[in-house]
Amino acid sequence: MKRAPSHRPPPPTVRLDSRDPQELLGLIPYLLGFRPEESFVLLLFHGGELLLSARVDLPPVAEADQLADYGHALAVAHQATGAVAVAFGSDFTAATVLLDRWRARWADAERPRRSCVLHDVLYADGERWWSRTTAFGRSRTVGVPYDPRASGAAAAAVMAGLPALASRAELEASVAGPDESDRPGLAALAARAVRDLDRLDLPARRMAMIEAVQASLAAEPSDQDCARLAVLAAAIDARDVAWSMITVDRADDHLALWRRVVRRTVDRYALGPLALTGTAAWVGGHGALLNCCVERGLTLDPSYSLITLLAELSSSGIPPTLWHELGPRIREEVWPETG
Template sequence: MTSTEHPRLAVRSPADMLAAVPYLLGFHPADSVVAVALRGRRIIFAARADLPDPSADPVEPARHLARVIHRQGAEAATVIGYGPPDRVTPSVDAVRAALTGAGLDVLDALRVTDGRWWSYLCAEADCCPPEGRRYDPAASQVTATAVFAGQVALPDRAALVAQVSPVDGPSRAVLRAAAVRAEQRMTELVGQAPASDLLGGRALRSAGVAAVRAAQRRQRHGERLDDDEVAWLSLLLTHLPIRDHAWERTDGRDGDIALWTDVFRRAEPELIAAPGALLAFAAWRAGQGALAAVALERTLGLHPAYSLALLLDDLLRRGVPPSDLDGWPSVGMPGVVRPRRRRRRGR
C-alpha cells in the first residue's frame, strides 16, 4: 500500500489518472488492481493488489482494499485494473461493490490492456469507444510534473525488489570476511567489560549508540559506510536496545532510507532483520509503501518471527497512515509518545 505525500498532480482525465498511477505507486503496475483515493479533488492515497487467480473469489481481497481506502478518510475513489479482461473485470467489479458498500463514491472504473484503456462506467462511444483509447504516459503533463518534482516510476515491481536485493558476487565474500571481524571485535568488547557490566550490556549499548550516530553522520555528509562499518553496525543492531535507539532516530528522511537500504543490502543474511525493519519504517514514514513492502517481504522471508517487521507488515496491510502514529516510536518511556520535531522547509 502506498500513501501519496508528494507534490500534487493535476488529474483532469482518465489518461491523466493513468499517467499519475506509476508515480503514486513508485512503479508501473501490471496484473494489478489499483484504487486511487480522493478527498475533495485531491489524491490522498493509492493502494495496489495483485489480481486474484482466475479460480479465486475476488470478493474478500476487494473488501480488504476498500477497508484500506476507507481508513484514509477518503470520500471517493477511482478503480483501475491492469491486465487481460477476463481477469480484470471480476476484480474491478468486486472492488467497485466493496467501495460503494463502504460509503465511497466510485468516480470511474478503468481497465488497461496492451496500452489501451476502457471505462466500465462510460457508454459514450465518442468518449469511450469500444476498441478503447490508446494512451501515452510519456506525453502527459502529469508525467512531466512528476519527473520535475523528482518522483520516480520504476519499470515494474521487480525493479523495486532489485533495489533491496542483497549484494552478491565478489563483494559478498569481502562482506562475509568483514562480518567475521565484527564478531571477533564484539567478543573482545564483551570480554573486556568490567565485572559490574553484566554480559557487557553497557559496553554494547555504548558501542551501538556510537555506531548508529556515526553512520547517520556519515550519511548526512554523503559518505558511504565501509564494509567493516556495515558489518559492525548490523551485528550491534541484533541487540534490541541498540535497534530501538536506531529506530528512535529514524524518520522518513531520504538519508534514513538511503542508509538503511545500503546496510540492508550489504549485511549478512542472518543480520538483515533490524536494518530491513528500519528501512521499512523509514519508507512507511515517507509514504513509500511499496518500498516498505518489498523490504518487509525479504526480511520476513528470512526472519518470519521478527516482531518489528511483523508489526510494520500489519500496519501496511491495514493501510494505517503515518499521521495516525505521529511521534512513534518512543521506546525510552513505555506508554509515552513524544512529538516529533517538525523540520523547517528549505533547510
C-alpha cells in the same frame, strides 16, 4: 491476495489537477515507485486532494469481494470522499470481469454510508484504457490510446525527482542483499565488526549506533561502515535506537542509508537493516518497498518481531502519520542513558 497491499501517500510536490484517466495513468507509476503490471490499484481522494494509492497483485475474480471490502475499509479509515480503481493486465476479459464484480461489491458496501464516490473504474493494458463506468463517456469497446509518459502529472513527477522503476522485481532486487561474488568479503567484514563490538556494554552499543547513523547520514557508508551498522542492528536495543532516529522529515535519508546497508550485508545480519529500511519506507510513504522488505524478512525469519509488525502495518493500511506520535515515544523509551 498474493502479496500484502502496498500503500503510498502522494508526495507533496506533485499536484493532480483532474481525475482524467490520462493524468492518473501517468502518475500511478510514480506513486507506486514502479510501473505496474498485472496489478490492481486504488486511488483515494478527499475533495480534490489525492490521499493514498494502494496496490495488490491482480487477484482472481473469486477474490473481488474481498478486495472491494478491503478497499472500502481503507476509504473509511482515511475519510476518503472519492475513489478511482484501475486494473493493469494483459487479459481484457479476466480483468474487466474482476472490475465489474469489484464495482458491484463496492456499491453494496458504500450504499449505507454514501460518503465515498467511486469516480471511475478503469482497465489499462499499457497502450489503451477502458472505463467500466460512464464517468468520462469513453467507449468500452475500442479503448482509448494513452502514453503514460506524456501526461502532465508524469512530467511533474519527473521534475519532482520521483523514481519509477521498470518493474516490482527491480524494486525487490534493491533489498535482496549483495551479489554472490561479494558475500565472502562482506562476511569477513561482518566477523571483524563482531569482534570489535563484542566488548561494548549496552549503553556503549547504543552510543555507537547513534554515532554510526549520524556519520552515515552525512556521507555514504563504506562496506566496513555497513558491516558495523548491520552488526549493531543485530542487537535489539541498539537497533531500536536507530529505529527511533527515523523522523518524518528525514525518512528518505534514513531509507537511503539502510537500503545501502541491506545491499552490502550478508543474510546472517540482514534482519535488523531490513526492518529499519522497511520502517523508513513506511514513514516515507514507500509502501511497495516496505512490502519488499517484509517479504524478504519473513523468508529469513518469520518470527522476527519488527518485521511482523511492519507486515501488520501494511496489511491494515495504517497511515505513516502515526509515526508523528509513535516515533518520539519510542525515542523516550530507548534513549534513557543517551538522550
